Amino acid sequence: MAEKPQPVRVLYCSICSLPAEYCEFGPDFEKCKPWLIKNAPELYPDLLKEANEKEAEKVSGQLQLFGLSSGGADGATSGQTSSSKQEEVKRLPGGKIKKKERQEVVIEKVVRNKRKCITIVKGLDLFGVKLSDASKKLGKKFATGASVVKGPTEKEQIDVQGDISYDIVEFITDTWPAVISLSIFFSFSCVLHKWCIWKTLKEDFVPLF
Amino acid sequence: MFKKFSAEEVSAQNQVKASVQRKIRQSIADEYPGLEPVLDDLLPKKSPLIVAKCQNHLNLVLVNNVPLFFNIRDGPYMPTLRLLHQYPNIMKKLQVDRGAIKFVLSGANIMCPGLTSPGGSLDEEVGAETPVAIMAEGKQHALAIGFTKMSAKDIKAINKGIGVDNMHYLNDGLWKMERLE
16 A cells, blocks of 8 residues: 555536436436536537537537537526526425525514514525624624524524614615515514504505515 | 435534544544544644534534534444545545445445455455445445444355445435535
8 A cells, every 4th residue: 555546536417416437317418418528528428419410400500610519508508507596595405496585584572571682683694695604793893692593493593682773674684685675574473562662663664575 | 325415414513622633533433544644734733623512422523613523322433535635545445336225325235245246346354333434336435334233254155135234325414415404
């Protein structure tokens, strides 16, 4: 055992992440095809033939100015990658397709001890916000404790101590421009708490939207 | 085992003590002698070794947030498929026929007939309860990591039922988790 064995470099499909030779068993072989033709044509000789035939049929005049096959394949792959990226989010590990979630931030206020509040912010992660960072920022801004907590449905949410619903909207839209104020909703599931001043809040906030 | 695995199942991540680190190194080196020359590159002594504890008594060994090995309870350490692809010769190999690939890739355990049929092949030396790489007919790379239920001789003799437990396969939860933050 004198010399080190060099690690083998395996070609992984950029679409389905499997080694290229397993694409045919992957979740979506059709989508991988353009990528395979470009990057690993020797693995699937049939594919290449098929594609060439198609291309020959398709391309008649306009593409002749450019590099024929490469131009066509390029366009196809770039289109595929962008569409597959969007779909990646929806897929669960089991390969089932998840329902697309509506992108919205829900702000909830829960009253405890009759006079103390917790403000819960749900759904920030749907906007690509890192929750741990967000909770830190919220805590700093409002000078309270803020933490990332696992919600009832395995969703992560941010719990902020104190009632900060009065200017959290502004804060969120300022810090993360991706979140539009239209997609922020209030939920008052805690109506049973008399102390919830939800009536006044409602009057205050409804004009906002 | 990793069919529905995600970062949520990681309950705790700890940097382990030097002594534990040594123990893990030792058991990996014992299990995979072929890996010894590169072990220093894989698990650098300097950089911290992190063990992530997950549900079902599962441990993941992470270096720089990349999962490299996993084990169950006190069982043997097994490399992840990405690692195995890099160093394919560290494990004993069993090969399944082409018809079985589809099932293995959806998480099925490996049945004996798939190994003994013309498309499959067996390493005679494999004993029971050892980690093995599952290769496939006509493919270069491993598609799963298994844990044998019976020895290769028994698989040939009995030729019925589950021969190898499927621990980790392509496109399962662990495969998708390239990095664990």
